[in-house]
Amino acid sequence: MSDDVLVYGAYGHTGRFVVAELLRRGLVPILSGRDATALEDLRHRFPGQRVRVAATDDGAALRSAAHGVAAVVNCAGPFLDTALPVAAAAVSAGAHYLDCSAEQAAVQQLYRAYAEPDSHADVVVLPAMAFYGGLADLLATAAVAGWSAADEVTIAIGLDRWWPTEGTRTTGRRNTATRLIVEDGRLAPVSGEAPIRAWNFPEPLGQRSITRAPFSEIITLARHISATSIQTYLATNALDDIRDPTTPAPQAADASGRSAQCFTVDVVARRGQEMRRTSASGQDIYAVTAPLLVEAVQRLLDGRATARGAAAPGETFDASDFLTALHTSHVMIEQDTPDGHRFA
Numbered sequence: 276m277s278d279d280v281l282v283y284g285a286y287g288h289t290g291r292f293v294v295a296e297l298l299r300r301g302l303v304p305i306l307s308g309r310d311a312t313a314l315e316d317l318r319h320r321f322p323g324q325r326v327r328v329a330a331t332d333d334g335a336a337l338r339s340a341a342h343g344v345a346a347v348v349n350c351a352g353p354f355l356d357t358a359l360p361v362a363a364a365a366v367s368a369g370a371h372y373l374d375c376s377a378e379q380a381a382v383q384q385l386y387r388a389y390a391e392p393d394s395h396a397d398v399v400v401l402p403a404m405a406f407y408g409g410l411a412d413l414l415a416t417a418a419v420a421g422w423s424a425a426d427e428v429t430i431a432i433g434l435d436r437w438w439p440t441e442g443t444r445t446t447g448r449r450n451t452a453t454r455l456i457v458e459d460g461r462l463a464p465v466s467g468e469a470p471i472r473a474w475n476f477p478e479p480l481g482q483r484s485i486t487r488a489p490f491s492e493i494i495t496l497a498r499h500i501s502a503t504s505i506q507t508y509l510a511t512n513a514l515d516d517i518r519d520p521t522t523p524a525p526q527a528a529d530a531s532g533r534s535a536q537c538f539t540v541d542v543v544a545r546r547g548q549e550m551r552r553t554s555a556s557g558q559d560i561y562a563v564t565a566p567l568l569v570e571a572v573q574r575l576l577d578g579r580a581t582a583r584g585a586a587a588p589g590e591t592f593d594a595s596d597f598l599t600a601l602h603t604s605h606v607m608i609e610q611d612t613p614d615g616h617r618f619a
C-alpha cells in the first residue's frame with residue numbers, strides 16, 4: 276500500500292508540524308492547499324516533496340490531489356468550510372480522511388454525511404483527531420474501559436496561556452453554532468450562565484479557575500460512550516487570552532518549532548462512588564496535534580483500526596495502547612485506572 280499522505284493546508288501552522296512528523300516517521304507527505312505560492316515556499320523548507328494545488332470549491336482538483344494516496348490529513352480550518360469537500364475527495368479516492376477540527380458542527384456534518392457505510396466501506400473518516408477533540412476522546416475512552424455506562428465524564432483543560440494562530444481566530448469567528456454537551460444521556464445545547472469552578476491541575480499549572488467550554492470531543496464521545504453527563508471545562512486564563520485581540524500568535528521556543536505553552540487535559544470519570552482519572556500533559560497544543568494525527572495515520576495504514584466509515588478516535592483505536600504510544604518526551608500520559616498504567 277502507498278505511504279503517501281496528502282496534507283491539505285500544509286503551509287498552515289499546524290500543517291507544517293504534521294508534514295515534519297510524517298517525515299520523521301518515514302511516511303511520505305504530499306503538500307496541498309489552495310495557495311500555489313505558499314506551497315512552493317513550503318517546498319523550500321521540505322525539499323523534494325510533491326505539491327498538489329486545489330481549492331475546496333474545485334471538486335475535480337481535490338479528487339486529483341487525493342488520487343493514489345493512502346490518507347488525507349486536513350489541517351485547513353475553519354472545518355465548517357473545508358471538511359465536507361476534502362473528505363469527499365479522500366473517500367472518492369479510496370483514502371482515509373482525518374482532520375483536526377475543534378468545531379462541533381463540522382464533526383457532526385461528517386458523521387451525518389458518512390453515516391451509511393456503502394460508499395466508503397474500506398476507509399475511515401476521522402474528524403477531530405487533535406488536541407481539542409481526539410486527545411480527550413482517547414483519555415475518556417481509556418477512563419471508562421470496562422464500564423457499560425458512566426454517570427459523569429468531566430474533561431478539564433488547563434493551559435498556562437493560549438497564543439492563538441490566525442486559523443484559530445478565524446475559526447472562532449466562523450463557529451457560531453450553539454455548543455453542545457451531554458446531559459441526561461443525550462446531546463443538549465448549553466444553557467444558562469457558564470459556571471466557574473476551581474480545578475487542581477498537576478504542576479506547573481496548579482489550581483486554576485475553569486469554565487464550561489465544550490469542543491469537538493463532546494460530539495465524538497457522544498457517539499460511543501454511554502454517560503449521563505459529559506462536560507468540558509477550560510482554564511479561564513486561556514479564554515481571556517483568545518478573547519484579547521492583542522494576544523500574539525505562538526512563537527517557536529525550541530528547534531522543533533514548539534512554543535513554550537504548557538497544557539494538561541484531565542479526564543475524571545465517575546460511576547457511582549468509583550472514580551477514574553486519566554490525563555495528558557505536554558507542551559504546545561498545536562505541535563502535539565501532529566503526533567496525534569500521524570499516530571492515527573500510522574495505525575490506519577498498518578491495520579490497527581477497528582472501525583470503518585465515520586468514527587470517533589476512541590472507537591477506531593485501542594485508546595490505552597494509543598495513549599501509551601504517545602507517552603514520549605513530548606506528552607506525559609497518566610492513567611489511573613484498574614487496567615491502565617501509571618507512567619512516571
Ligand SMILES: NC(=O)c1ccc[n+]([C@@H]2O[C@H](COP(=O)([O-])OP(=O)(O)OC[C@H]3O[C@@H](n4cnc5c(N)ncnc54)[C@H](OP(=O)(O)O)[C@@H]3O)[C@@H](O)[C@H]2O)c1
Pocket residue numbers: 284285286287288289290308309310330331350351352353354356357375376377403405406407408440441442443446560561564
Ligand atoms: N482541535 C485542535 O486541537 C486543533 C489544533 C490545531 C489546529 N486546529 C484547527 O486547525 C485549523 C488550522 O489551524 P492553524 O493553527 O494551522 O491555522 P493557520 O496557521 O492560520 O493555517 C490555516 C490554514 O487553513 C487554510 N485554510 C483556511 N480556510 C481555507 C479554505 N476555505 N480553503 C482552503 N484552505 C483554507 C489556510 O490556507 P490560506 O492561507 O490559503 O487561507 C492555512 O493553510 C483551525 O481551524 C484550528 O482551529 C485545531
